[in-house]
């Protein structure tokens with residue numbers, strides 16, 4: 001069995017982060033963990049560009065523009081959508097998730113989905129540095145892995161002899 005084995009090292013790759021201002025306390029906690037994780041894996045702060053947008057619904061528009069520049073090995077999206085009493089929640093979540101999926105499909109650039117979709121603020125806090133970890137870290141790790149995997153998939157895996 002030959003396995004494509006990416007190393008979680010940023011090397012000289014650049015990363016873009018799109019983060020929504022809505023529920024800013026959560027966003028800042030996600031962003032800090034994301035940046036720290038990228039730093040830990042070799043991305044200096046100069047290799048990380050951050051774009052703030054108003055809400056999660058706007059994330060795909062900025063993420064697509066950044067992905068299409070070709071400057072970034074991966075784009076990381078961060079934010080939180082917290083359920084209110086109206087269907088607005090569903091539309092914002094759907095728009096963000098569909099939009100991100102379409103960028104990946106259309107550009108081939110990895111886009112990590114670090115947008116929390118929760119029933120309440122407590123669940124969001126638990127996932128932005130609380131008892132359920134920090135999705136900003138998870139999104140950064142996914143971006144690093146996919147950024148490293150892409151170039152490997154372009155060739156046969158080591159040891160396959162072809």
Ligand code: INI
Nearest residue numbers: 020022054055056057079080081082092
């Ligand atoms: N945007 C969020 O990022 N999180 C939310 O919880 C949220 N709620 O609850 O409404 C939210 N709404 C704003 C939306 O993302 C757009 O910015 C707005 O509809 C303008 O296009």
